Amino acid sequence: xxxxxxxxxxxxxxxxxxxxxxxxxxxxxxxxxxxQMLGGVRTRQQAEQDxxxxxxxxxxxxxxxFTIRENGRFVGMTGLHVRPDGRGFGLRFALxxxxxxxxxxxxxxxxxxxxxxxxxxxxxxxxxxxxxxxxRTILGxxxxxxxxxxVRNGQTMVLYxxxxx
Numbered sequence: 001x002x003x004x005x006x007x008x009x010x011x012x013x014x015x016x017x018x019x020x021x022x023x024x025x026x027x028x029x030x031x032x033x034x035x036q037m038l039g040g041v042r043t044r045q046q047a048e049q050d051x052x053x054x055x056x057x058x059x060x061x062x063x064x065x066f067t068i069r070e071n072g073r074f075v076g077m078t079g080l081h082v083r084p085d086g087r088g089f090g091l092r093f094a095l096x097x098x099x100x101x102x103x104x105x106x107x108x109x110x111x112x113x114x115x116x117x118x119x120x121x122x123x124x125x126x127x128x129x130x131x132x133x134x135x136r137t138i139l140g141x142x143x144x145x146x147x148x149x150x151v152r153n154g155q156t157m158v159l160y161x162x163x164x165x
Contacts, residue, residue, distance in 0.1 A: 013066035075099035130156040
């Protein structure tokens, strides 16, 4: 077991590795799972580039993207990435549609956020579309607070923040 793995009451979160590539590529190719994420649906080649960046993030900052497993089955991803817009470390989460509606995203995102703060990351942000009620409910439910809005590609986005000393 990787010492960076996180256990919750129902889930295991593991830092991504190249062995997760097929699962991550399938998740990122699914519009219902990844369509609202920054960058949107990803090709296999784009998902491989993301994986290289995610692994490098773990190596450089000791935080990064986790796979989410329930009873050993891959259900999605969560964790931190370095936002390309300069806003700092961003919390992300995405689940396969069949895994939704049972609180998995909230449980996993909360665990990833706590892991990041425990690792010394003082400020974590997250961005959700104003009309993405599900994601905004999760972010608020794990203690993140809306701090600003901005427009991206004609859509109002809400920036959330979590600060811990």
